[in-house]
Amino acid sequence: MPFFDAAAGAPLHPAGRAALLAALDDGWADPAKLYGPGRTARLLLDASREAAAEVLGVRPDEVRFTPSGGAAVHWGIQGGLDARKRTGRQLPGLAVSAVEHSSVLHTAHAHEADGGPLATVPVDGLGRVDLDAWRAAVSVGGTALACLQSANHEVGTVQPVAEAAEACAAAGVPLLVDAAQSAGRTAVPEGWSLLAASARKWGGPAGVGLLVVRRRVRFREALPGWQRGDVPGGLNLPAVVAAVAALRAVHEEAAEEDVRLSALVDRIRTRVPKLLPDARLLGDPRDRLPHLVTFSVPYVDGEVLLNALDRAGYAVSSGSSCTSDTLTPSHVLAAMGAFTGGNVRVSLPRGTTSEEVDGFLAVLPGAVASARAEGGSATASPSEGGRLTLNTLGLRCPIPVTELARHIGDVPVGGVVAVQTDDDVAAIDIPAWAHTAGHLYLGQEDGPGTAVTHLVRRG
């Protein structure tokens, strides 16, 4: 089954698998122990740290291994902020882009809930951070840390890290780069202070993250009693060894493989608008990750579409278009103003063939048609007062929204569409959709029966 969700977690690289098997024999003991098996494990750990540092262009003693990419992000942010915390003073400030991974945003929101200042910097329609707003945010007094991803995990847009780092340097604010999507593939521009990454994204095993803390960066260990360095006891050394072996291999293959995968992504970007005329390609078409493309398909739920593609033999990622289900990925699309339907993220693992991509493109239109049929549709009836009424009673999220989107063009600008629904979630989704699509949500009326009717004026 072609697997096109490398951005979530690529299959283990063969170099990683070979290293894992060897390390099960030689690296099972605790590297902190002084006896023979411990010393062997320590040698493996040291060699892994040096190899990872070499790929990343940093010093070995700046690299620490964590139990996941999420943990690296969490401890990186917490350690950067805690180093600037002063008893009895306002908590230090944090600035993040609006399209960071949820691990960054969750940590940021926890900081805000504790009373810490948080600036969320907007992005443009391609998902690229607004540099003027970024400069303003990091210049605010008391800001102690800024976070920017190297490239967006949902739409592939590469962020202007060099310019953002320059602004941070000018303001004296350390920059944490979440390099989860690019580590191993492409180098992060200079100027950052902390860097987080996740092994499973580059073809290493799950359960290994990397946190790089450059020397001279003020940093406080985020967990009590944990010394500078890796997680004691919790380090799965065979997995770390496998992760670094995969990192080296991916890094060596990157120049060639990135060009090849990028051409396949270009093919998808060219063909999808022809196959699905109402689909919308998301993210920057040029300044993007080589292996990732996302498009949005109207009038269909992403999850239903994912299942249809799964039945056709292709594993892709999709965010639900129900805002209430999950923070990811809708917060990215919402920040881009691109909240328009079910989205499909295709991220190609190493070795993806031209034939696999063509096969995917061949089944895509049928899968979309099948998903749309499966979703059900509204009964549309013009009612008194010139407004169009859509009966979506009995249909679940996101059908009320997608039917609204499909029919809004049936009324003139200024006209009203009334959506009858008995799905509570519509009370969140319909106003959110109306706002991002440029229409006006007028409110809701009770009825028919125990249902409610949401009113939207076409903008």
Added chain:
Amino acid sequence: MPFFDAAAGAPLHPAGRAALLAALDDGWADPAKLYGPGRTARLLLDASREAAAEVLGVRPDEVRFTPSGGAAVHWGIQGGLDARKRTGRQLPGLAVSAVEHSSVLHTAHAHEADGGPLATVPVDGLGRVDLDAWRAAVSVGGTALACLQSANHEVGTVQPVAEAAEACAAAGVPLLVDAAQSAGRTAVPEGWSLLAASARKWGGPAGVGLLVVRRRVRFREALPGWQRGDVPGGLNLPAVVAAVAALRAVHEEAAEEDVRLSALVDRIRTRVPKLLPDARLLGDPRDRLPHLVTFSVPYVDGEVLLNALDRAGYAVSSGSSCTSDTLTPSHVLAAMGAFTGGNVRVSLPRGTTSEEVDGFLAVLPGAVASARAEGGSATASPSEGGRLTLNTLGLRCPIPVTELARHIGDVPVGGVVAVQTDDDVAAIDIPAWAHTAGHLYLGQEDGPGTAVTHLVRRG
């Protein structure tokens, strides 16, 4: 090389290794994903959770997998305390035994540093928690959580968990049991609310911990945005599958293997006092872990002895007798009043043979003699005023302390030993040793030269 440090981390059980290899093929994808490989991974995860729950005698939805035993302890304590935190009120109280694992004590000390009440309950000379003091501690108003290990990791003494749980129930305080040393081997008595364990201790891979939160226990997720359940994204599923396969296998073998290993431990407990007349066996001789024994050898540094045994072909664990080096294991021995020299912890992995144990006992006296010779010794000279002066200039920790211990009997009760040293660490070690050994530390004098002289009156 016979490996006698199972308590730190046993080699991967063959059943775990086989499961790991299979799960690398079938369990590499994210179990949260809806496509084929994700569903396969989810089936493996569900089956692992059910199997772990069965071994532990709990419900599957009470079991969560964490990146390490330390993380399970940390999040268990934090989640238990946070559930009782109230804005604007005094932080909830925590009670722990004095001989908990450092992961418990570090978390407890962080709680105390934040202003939270902490009660540390003393133990007797065998390392068993004082139940009267325990009852008093958990009855203090505002106490929200109590932590007791199932058995001590350093000396093997089994804690009276059933009685401690009864006291907790009477006081309405949830009990967290750190079952790191016993999980898989022996069941924990009923009555606990939270349970933490570490896969590497039972023969699973490193990097997998277990946290069980019983239903109806008030608990708040300790990490922002993490739902009830496992660590999202960070879960190394092949490692989890391997951990649970090892747990099942160990559990099935336990009845037979525990009897066999316990007999080997009894042999060590019988033979060591004959081989090393000045050694002292630590911990409860009967109510103990089946596979673990610790003894203390005077006038020698544990680390030097460990190295001597390593050269003789045996991997054991040892705590340094330098208090400044590490919290572990000296806090356990100090709490027991057994801070008397280098200690050797022998913990036998499954399959340890009678011949291996005999081989260890055969090399032990030679290793101790070699370690003592290597350590160097003081020049003792009676000086004016009737006090005995020990010149340990140029000798590193713990020689100043061990030489003091060796010579204190050379002066009458009330007499003074003066230790000349140029090792700064002695300023911590000598008062600590004097206190635990029942002597009186009188203070230090400058000289000779840039060195200092510590004065101890024999008690």
